[in-house]
Amino acid sequence: MAPSQKGFLFDPNRCLGCRACVMACAAGKNLPPGIYLRHVEMQEFRQGPRIMKFFLSTSCNHCVNPECLRLCPERAFRKRQDGIVMHDLSKCNGCGTCTRGCPFEAPMVNPTTGKAVKCDLCYDRLDEGEMPFCVAACPVQALRQIDIWHLKAHAPDAVKRLHGVLKLQVTQPSIRYLSLKPGKQVLRHAGRKGDEDENEDLQ
Amino acid sequence: MQEGKGMKMKTKICNEIFMEAIKDLAQGRDIPHLAALLAEEIGKPVIVTDDVKRVMAIHDPLGTGVRVGEFFPLPRGRNNDRKSPLPEDENLVREGLWETEQGLINYSCFAIQVPDRLYGYCIVLGAYRELEARDKMIIRQLSLTLLLALKELLDQEIIRERLLDEFTYDVLYNNYDSKVALYEKARRLQWHLEGPFAVLVLDTPADRLNTARRLGPGLFNSSAPIYTVINENVVIILSLANLSKEQYMGSCDSFVRELMANLEANSVQNTHIGIGSVAASLTDLHQSFQEAKVALELGKTLGTGDISYFNELGFLKFIFSAPAQELQEFAQRHLGRIIAYDLEMETDLLQTIEVYLNQQGQITNCAKALYVHENTLRNRLKKIEQLLGIDLKRIDHLLNIYIALQILKTDHYDEVK
Incomplete structure (x- = not known):
């Protein structure tokens, strides 16, 4: 089998912050209210005289060196040949070690089952040639599913991190970003009615 | 006329040895057998290695008792990658001296290669000039059979490696x-x-x-x-x-x-x-x-x-999973003042404290490492203590400074792979 590592490519210049990815994932995976496997947050930083703002959509990054796999006392995590990090519910006892150990805080404990839950990159859909729910739902194609080892052919200018992303990437997350282009981000109108409430719900 | 006849006869002998080697190879005989055939024929010890110079066979018909390790110490200067493009006209033979227990030994090294790929080396102990024309021809001919044997071995190894890689991935x-x-x-x-x-x-x-x-x-x-x-x-x-x-x-x-x-x-x-x-x-x-x-x-x-x-x-393994913001705040809280002081006054207090810790707090060694007088170093350390409000004799203060320095190092880390 050719070396493969499935992951995401995110374009911060396109993301509208609409959270369609978050909702599609929650609906597709039939998650209980308040549990989301993907998060969208606005990032803000100063670059010289300019203030840069953009949205960042994150989930499990299917790391090359997954901390969840190392730390889980029940050996409930495994990594497939295509790089997807899988979680075995039957082995999980809900101890929460993975939720505390993951630098990206990707796994969450599902209060209804008492067991951890995390993004599985919709492997069943991928195996059938379809895209993950989050990728398929993105109206502006800001989120794409890629093979990290063969990325150069598709996005030669992709970078490993953006502002707001962990600087020390010991786990080698399988996500790449397109570079930020000042002034290209399409942001929803700030302070729009309902934004505050929605943000609080999603956090 | 007679000389020409002699040459023809010798060439025929060469061809017979080549044919014998090819037949042996077809019958599944391995590299040590081919090395022995070559060594016996030319009457000199022969060592065969693969492309990374791992010794595959050694045959010593003279009984010199020469011993070789796992790898033959061929000097550098040749790219060993399997797919390394080698120029066709590259010198196929080179001479060298091998340091052994018996002293220095001359050797002639014949590259076993096709134009775009190196498969190994055939090393004959003895100077190249001591080899007769017939010996050289036999070496070249048997190198071809060695090439076929090495290629087969490499092909098998690639299949085995692929299976092993896949299985090991699943285990790991x-x-x-x-x-x-x-x-x-x-x-x-x-x-x-x-x-x-x-x-x-x-x-x-x-x-x-x-x-x-x-x-x-x-x-x-x-x-x-x-x-x-x-x-x-x-x-x-x-x-x-x-x-x-x-x-x-x-x-x-x-x-x-x-x-x-x-x-x-x-x-x-x-x-x-x-x-x-x-x-x-x-x-x-x-x-x-x-x-x-x-x-x-x-x-x-x-x-x-x-x-x-x-x-x-030790505790360093916890650094990477801690929230970035907290780490930054920690580093700033414990080193921020001397970083700002360095920028303002163009001093090297940050470097001083780093070297001081690396030298286990030894004033003499630290002064030497920084190329400053010991008194200058003492003054700098005093300034650091004043600015940070710490005591460099206290282990808890030193520990905080050490952690903050490690966090700063990760700040400069930006992998591009």
């Missing part, structure tokens, strides 16, 4: 359904199943991965180590069976030193090694593997040397 990423199936497959691949194990992850330039995986010692603790390539790293699994816990570290250290020496001798540079804690059994390897990778990445980031043991990382 916990990707299997039953332990029974796992052990059964390991047995089929002749994996030494007896634990405990040590896992080493070797980081090397991507274009030298396949060379690096073949440069490791062939034996460790009476069993063959497993060399595999996973995600652009060479992963080595060592069986520590029958070794006491006190022996683990020493044995691993000597193995790593030998490996690093082999890599160095083959111009594989910029290598780093991470070593995980001991895995009790095959099913615990995934944890040790992840630890080795953490040790490798943190070792590279924090500059703790080429070899990093996970068990020796």
